[in-house]
Amino acid sequence: MDFARSIAGCALLLLPAVASGAEAPRYTVEKLADGVHAVIYNADVDVEGNTLIVINDDDVFVVDANAGLTTARATIEEIRKLTPKPVRYLVNTHWHDDHVFGNQAYADAFPGVQIIAHPLTRQDIIEHAFANNAFVLDLIASDIHRLGGYLATNTYREGKPLTPELKTRVENGLRTRKEMLVDRSQFRAVPPTVDVADSLTLTRGARTIEIKFLGRGNTRGDLIVYLPKERIVATGDLVVAPVPYATNVYAQEWVKTLDRLMDLPVTTVLPGHGPVMRDWSYVARVKSTIEQTLAGVAAAKQEGLTIAQTTERVQLPEARDAFVQGMETRRAGYEAFFRPTLVRNAWEELDADIMKAVASATLNRVAEGVYVHGVDGAGVTVLVNDKDVVLVNPPEAPAAARASVRAIRELTDKPVRYVVVTTPATPSHPGLDVFREVYTQADVVSGTASGKGIAVSDLLTLHRGTRDIRIIRAEDGSLVVEVPKERIRIARSGRVEVALRKTL
Numbered sequence: 001m002d003f004a005r006s007i008a009g010c011a012l013l014l015l016p017a018v019a020s021g022a023e024a025p026r027y028t029v030e031k032l033a034d035g036v037h038a039v040i041y042n043a044d045v046d047v048e049g050n051t052l053i054v055i056n057d058d059d060v061f062v063v064d065a066n067a068g069l070t071t072a073r074a075t076i077e078e079i080r081k082l083t084p085k086p087v088r089y090l091v092n093t094h095w096h097d098d099h100v101f102g103n104q105a106y107a108d109a110f111p112g113v114q115i116i117a118h119p120l121t122r123q124d125i126i127e128h129a130f131a132n133n134a135f136v137l138d139l140i141a142s143d144i145h146r147l148g149g150y151l152a153t154n155t156y157r158e159g160k161p162l163t164p165e166l167k168t169r170v171e172n173g174l175r176t177r178k179e180m181l182v183d184r185s186q187f188r189a190v191p192p193t194v195d196v197a198d199s200l201t202l203t204r205g206a207r208t209i210e211i212k213f214l215g216r217g218n219t220r221g222d223l224i225v226y227l228p229k230e231r232i233v234a235t236g237d238l239v240v241a242p243v244p245y246a247t248n249v250y251a252q253e254w255v256k257t258l259d260r261l262m263d264l265p266v267t268t269v270l271p272g273h274g275p276v277m278r279d280w281s282y283v284a285r286v287k288s289t290i291e292q293t294l295a296g297v298a299a300a301k302q303e304g305l306t307i308a309q310t311t312e313r314v315q316l317p318e319a320r321d322a323f324v325q326g327m328e329t330r331r332a333g334y335e336a337f338f339r340p341t342l343v344r345n346a347w348e349e350l351d352a353d354i355m356k357a358v359a360s361a362t363l364n365r366v367a368e369g370v371y372v373h374g375v376d377g378a379g380v381t382v383l384v385n386d387k388d389v390v391l392v393n394p395p396e397a398p399a400a401a402r403a404s405v406r407a408i409r410e411l412t413d414k415p416v417r418y419v420v421v422t423t424p425a426t427p428s429h430p431g432l433d434v435f436r437e438v439y440t441q442a443d444v445v446s447g448t449a450s451g452k453g454i455a456v457s458d459l460l461t462l463h464r465g466t467r468d469i470r471i472i473r474a475e476d477g478s479l480v481v482e483v484p485k486e487r488i489r490i491a492r493s494g495r496v497e498v499a500l501r502k503t504l
Contacts, residue, residue: 029078030276032268033230035207037082039075043242043273044329046176049099051075052225052234052270057205059088063225063234064272065102068183072102076109086110089202091211092117092192093236093272094219095124097136101183103190116200117192118213118221128412130189131369134465135387135414140181147174169329196223214238215257216250218272220410224261232268235261241274243323243334244286246342248410251290252349258287289319290342297346311343348402357403363411366496367486369467373407378494380404383483386465388417391442392481393494394435401431405438415439418454418462421446422492424477447477 027041027048035055041048048071052063060079066072079087087110092100095117106113117125150170154162162170194200202209210226218237225234237245238254238261262280269277277283296314305313320339324331348354363373369384374395381392389412395401408416416439421432424447436444444453445460454460456479462469470482481490489497 027074032232032270032276033227036227036230036232037078038270038276039078040270040275041071041273043240043275044327046071047098047273049096049237049272050234050270050274052232053079053082054204054207054209054227055083055085056207058085059204060085061089061091061202061204061207061209062087062106063091063270064093064099064236065090065106067098068101068180069105069186070179070183072105073109075102076105087113089113090115091223091225092121092125093223093225093234094118094221095121095129096219096237097129097132099236099272100125100129101187103192104188107190114194115190115192116194116196116211116223118223119195119197121219121221121223122192122195124219124221124410126189126191127365128410130187130191131384132413133184133187137181137184138387140177140184144174144177144181147177214260215253217254217257218245218249220250222257226264226266230268231266232270233261233264233266234270235272237272239269239271239274239277239283239286241271241277241282242325243330244289244338245273246290246338246345248406249342249345250349251294251342251346255287255290255294258283258290262287285319285322289316289323292316292319293339293342294346294350297343298350301347301350307344307347310347311340314343315339348406351399351402353399354402354406357397357399358406361400361403361407363407366498367483367488370483370486370488370496371411372494372496373404374400374494377496380408380494381481381490381496382408382411383464383467383469384412384414385467387414388464389414390418390420390462390464390469391416391435391439392420392490393422394419394429395431396429398430398434401434405434416442417464418442419444420471420479420481422479422481422490422494424448445471445479447473447479 025042026046027039030038030040032038037053039051041050048067049064051066054061060083066075087106090106090113092115103115147170150156150162156162156166196211196213198213200211208228210228212224212226214224216222222236222238224236224238238257262283267278271277293314293316297310300310300313320334324334361374361379363371365371371382373379373382380394383390395404419435419439419442421444445456446453447456456471456473458473460471467483467485470484472480478492487498491497
């Protein structure tokens with residue numbers, strides 16, 4: 001799960017209706033086979049990934065590391081109750097925070113532990129998950145203030161009275177946020193050390209462990225772990241219950257990846273979140289829902305509907321009710337983090353022009369926190385700052401703009417604060433219109449006073465944390481953008497020029 005998103009809302013949305021102030025257990029440990037155990041977090045209480053523990057002849061193999069020090073250390077204590085053997089291998093199935101931020105605890109407890117991930121997952125952990133820590137700390141602090149206010153005033157959202165059930169939910173949410181704040185304040189980046197792009201088989205005494213990349217689905221680097229003798233598979237967030245997640249998914253490929261997953265001859269399925277499964281029925285339902293969504297989106301696109309119109313059209317109430325099962329908190333999670341985001345991704349994937357633009361463009365890192373998405377080194381520059389993002393040179397073609405939006409979405413969760421248009425304003429800029437639609441809170445900066453936004457008359461400096469961004473207006477109304485810290489100039493053409501002179 002995308003944790004900037006989950007911290008900001010999902011954890012509270014998914015807290016259950018708890019009667020009489022009783023608190024559901026946070027996790028349970030379940031034996032799956034001899035020497036194989038699962039730490040299963042209550043998916044209606046915590047946004048925490050499940051963990052697979054495989055005890056071998058001489059060591060321990062673990063799948064997924066939890067969201068922070070507290071929960072990872074709790075899992076490590078459970079491992080030590082089961083065996084004195086050291087953890088030698090840890091797999092990060094994908095980059096989402098609730099599966100990787102516990103790496104630090106494992107590195108501290110088991111020096112020399114090898115952390116395994118897909119190479120794209122390793123990149124996303126470093127450049128997306130870990131790089132967002134300062135931004136997420138602000139979200140957590142904001143949540144703590146908001147939840148504390150509910151308790152202080154005895155009211156919930158929109159002045160709703162704080163019933164005993166709601167009070168328990170808020171108290172649980174406040175407890176987890178305070179834990180997160182302490183954990184994140186002690187953060188130290190511990191990235192993966194071993195890449196698996198296709199498959200890797202480990203023989204650990206009598207145990208065979210297969211690590212496989214079956215294809216893109218929930219992320220671009222999903223790994224699964226398969227124990228052929230025990231017929232057990234850990235899926236990561238390719239499978240999530242009771243409500244699936246679909247933030248930056250690959251909808252069409254997800255269907256094919258789930259087919260490959262269900263081809264495995266297993267009797268036990270450990271999902272990324274949710275209870276252990278003994279057959280493929282739930283996974284088949286997820287696959288069917290994705291296929292129905294793709295069909296509904298395709299029909300809507302044939303009618304020329306926009307993303308917003310398509311999201312309104314493609315509801316699938318029967319599929320929703322099968323996942324939600326009458327629980328309002330699950331329904332909230334479904335509507336926040338599955339249906340609309342799945343529709344959005346499907347809409348983009350089913351647009352040939354957007355996918356052509358995606359295929360032709362590249363995302364190149366030119367400096368720390370500075371990326372260019374485009375063709376032949378020219379395009380939109382993405383300046384990822386401490387707590388927000390500044391975009392320079394939105395593409396003029398709407399398909400190219402949508403392709404850039406997809407790339408930016410995969411790169412960072414931080415909000416886009418400014419969109420800088422370096423060319424003189426034109427009456428029509430469809431790509432900028434796409435950016436305005438997506439980044440509704442962003443200010444557009446240009447060299448003209450026409451229209452809404454910020455007009456640069458001479459020189460404007462944006463102070464964005466540890467980075468200053470200088471925007472200089474030319475006589476024709478075009479802009480040049482300079483980033484002194486990285487010695488970068490962004491020209492009107494969209495090309496980034498690095499270290500042209502010693503002092504900008």
